[in-house]
Amino acid sequence: MKAKKLAPIPMKSILNSRCNIRDEMTIGISEEDVEELLDQFDIDDWQVDEVIKRASILAPVDAFDKTITPVVWEED
Numbered sequence: 001m002k003a004k005k006l007a008p009i010p011m012k013s014i015l016n017s018r019c020n021i022r023d024e025m026t027i028g029i030s031e032e033d034v035e036e037l038l039d040q041f042d043i044d045d046w047q048v049d050e051v052i053k054r055a056s057i058l059a060p061v062d063a064f065d066k067t068i069t070p071v072v073w074e075e076d
Helices: 031-041 045-054 061-065
Strands: 002-005 071-074
Touching: 031 045
Parallel strands: none
Antiparallel strands: 002 071
């Protein structure tokens, strides 16, 4: 496969209130990390779930000034 760059996109166009890519993202943690937390801190799995429920995806203020270049993968 080969990467093909597309036209640059201003971050403010995907992080604004009308088109917010963060709305399509989720917060997660691997089972291995959950097990490690349970063992390391002697907590129950429901406590890990409660922390994840309260987590948010944040973007720094200066991210709106940046530009990203999307890439699509094409067959060779």
